[in-house]
Amino acid sequence: MSDALDRREFLATGWKVGAGLLAAAGLWTSWDYLWPRLGAGFAAKVKTVAPDAVPANTVLEIPEARAYLTKVNDEVVALSEICTHLGCKVPFCDSSGQFECPCHGTVFNRAGDHLAGPAPRGMDRYKVEIVDGVVEVDTSEKTSGPAPGTETINEPPLGPPCGDSHA
């Protein structure tokens, strides 16, 4: 067998190994990203903070529950961070004091009421319980957000929005 043929076989094998490693890394990343962490947070009861630590004028993000905690009329509320339009993660804008979906511009107030944009309702809520002095968010029990026009709280924007509104 000639040196040229050996080199060609070596390179071909190298390419196959490289492609295999790349495919394995892609599969692992997809699996890790898409597989729900049932026992570790989502679709489970997530212990968070003491009720006194839940703010009444802003929100507290709980990444393990994919939720935000806030107080609405003195009650602790857990809002799903998943937009009720097409499922984007909705960030809270500190300057406006409102939720602003970056995908299609739906705006929700701090209580999750729908204010503007294409989402069909307000932000969904998770059941909360105070267990051993800690707010527990049950991510397996979700209730649909309020219909557009519902005004749980009346809080005008605190300031400018964080992003362009598509609404």
Ligand code: FES
């Ligand atoms: S996904 Fe939020 S407005 Fe479309």
